[in-house]
Amino acid sequence: MLNILGILYLCGGIACVVFYFIISLYSRFGLSIGWIWPVAGAALLAAALLTRIQLPQWLRYAWRALLVAGLVLLASLECLVISGMHATAPAGMDYLVVLGASVYQDGPSPGLTRRINAVMDCLDRHPDAIIIASGGQGKDEPISEAQCIRDELVKRGVDPARIVMEDKSTDTRENIAFSKALIGRDDAAVGIVTNNYHIWRALRLARRAGLTNAHGIASEYTGPTLIHFMVREAVSITVSFLRGYI
DSSP: OOOHHHHHHHHHHHHHHHHHHHHHHHTTTOOTTTTHHHHHHHHHHHHHHHTTSOOOHHHHHHHHHHHHHHHHHHHHHHHHHHHTTTOOOOSOOSEEEEEOOOEETTEEOHHHHHHHHHHHHHGGGOTTOEEEEEOOOOTTOSSOHHHHHHHHHHHTTOOGGGEEEEOOOOSHHHHHHHHHHHHOOTTSOEEEEEEGGGHHHHHHHHHHTTOTTEEEEEEOOOSTTHHHHHHHHHHHHHHHHHTTOO
8 A cells, every 4th residue: 555655646646637637728738838747747656656666765765855855946936936926117117018928819818818908907107108019929829929919909999109019039038138129228117017927037037138127017817827837937947047047
């Protein structure tokens, strides 16, 4: 029979696999790095089986130390993610940079819709701000993310002359870098509009790019995929750090 540790591994593995199918159905199987959940689930299920085998003591201790270190690192990174989830910008921004997200065949994804909602909610606080719609076209997207943002804003009554499109970027770092090139100055007051879980990394990238007066504007994001995106952000922060981006 499985011991208590084995039961915990088993429950954790099953939970990861079930969670993967829930969020995949919710997101139309379009989640970035969604594979981390079945991989984590498989690892935990394998660990549960291995508790029934008499492994060398050093190997058991090494695995447990690695698991604990991983959980501590994840918790630390999630504290950074959470710290930006309620960000707001002072009134009177010069620019509002709306970071792109997935575009479905029938319109913006839930994440992108929330970013567009956040722009609309804060326009009165930034009446003179130029809006930069940022994001290129992915291979499975009918139009660029920038075009989708612009179209949705215009539908809601925003003057098209107020919107500038940056439609070449492929990730957050390029969103920031290419938008900065359009802004043309480092001291501009810039509001970075993105989902709450994304704020901390986006701001670090903006300041690393030279936007010294950048502020986050967090759009509320809730639902079953929030946990996935928060974990994904921890991975993205780690990768960005290792590559020297932040």
